[in-house]
Amino acid sequence: MAVFVRMVFGDFATKEDLLKFIPLKGHTTGQELYSHLKHIISSEKIPISKVVGLTTDGATAMVGCDKGQVAFCRKDESLPQFLCYHCIIHQQALCGSFLKLNNVMKLEIKIVNKTRAQSLERRLFKSLADKIDYQYRELLLHSDHDAKHFPILSEKISEKPMEKPYGSKYHVEIVSNLKVNFKNRFKDFNEMTLVAQFVVSPFMEIDIQQFATSVMQSFGEDIVATEMELIAF
Structure with missing residues (x-):
């Protein structure tokens, strides 16, 4: 299992790099993947309270509703509420193969x-x-x-x-079907459209209530507190 990490620092600089390779032996269940991930977070001293997102491939062991790695992470009370994505590079390849050309x-x-x-x-x-x-x-x-x-x-x-x-x-017909497939595969990214736009352009005009609701749904933050911070900003 290859684990990459992307970090955002106080000056908004970002860095992405390979964190660790973990050899997997035997069955790779969601529970085992989750245990490996928790061990890496602990051994590498990653501040678990600052985790905001998790990106995986589409394997059942990763994204299974009840016994996938993501499901175990969501049940872990030490982890904050986070966003989860199917790797966009993998999704792009799958979307392209849909055409059968x-x-x-x-x-x-x-x-x-x-x-x-x-x-x-x-x-x-x-x-x-x-x-x-x-x-x-x-x-x-x-x-x-x-x-x-x-x-x-x-x-x-x-x-x-x-x-x-x-x-x-x-x-x-091909293009229409491709658009539907594209929309279905990348719908996860719609969840944080407002948040992403705000990060890119913090001085853009936004609906404060709508934005605060989006932040609450994505990260579990208090709506009123978020609205007050935006007004003060």
């Missing part, structure tokens, strides 16, 4: 990998690129550039109009 890239990736893996193929490609005066001398991976080397669709359509009208229904 891997057939689009499958052949291209196979060609690129074969060309880049064999030195002869690589030299032949460079020779071809020089011959046609191509701006890139290597086959680019999807992460090598910001996709500016791809032709703009509107330009290609203007150069050669499509013989058949563009059937948008299928693609609209």
Whole structure:
């Protein structure tokens, strides 16, 4: 189990780093994960009263309603009320895989990998690129550039109009389903939208009562006390 920690200091500077690797043996139940986490908090002298959030993957042992690590943490009276998120990087990958469009890239990736893996193929490609005066001398991976080397669709359509009208229904359905999936996967972040906006821009105009209610729901703080602090601020 890899445990990362993110801290905010008095001057609002933040630091994030790997805290510890914990080898897990046998069954990784929510109870065991919770026990490991509590041991790390204690051994590393982390002020438990200042914990405000916990991010995990979507495994049942982590997020199970009754016997997941998060459930045990919420039952622990020594821990304050905290926010819990499914890792946004993991969620993004799951949301992307929802599209099921891997057939689009499958052949291209196979060609690129074969060309880049064999030195002869690589030299032949460079020779071809020089011959046609191509701006890139290597086959680019999807992460090598910001996709500016791809032709703009509107330009290609203007150069050669499509013989058949563009059937948008299928693609609209894909995007609509993706939006629903995205909304469901990232709904956890809606819980603290107001709080996050205030942290980023503390002088923004806000509804004090609505903000105080959001703070109470997220962190268990007293509504009246929060409202008074905002007014004094």
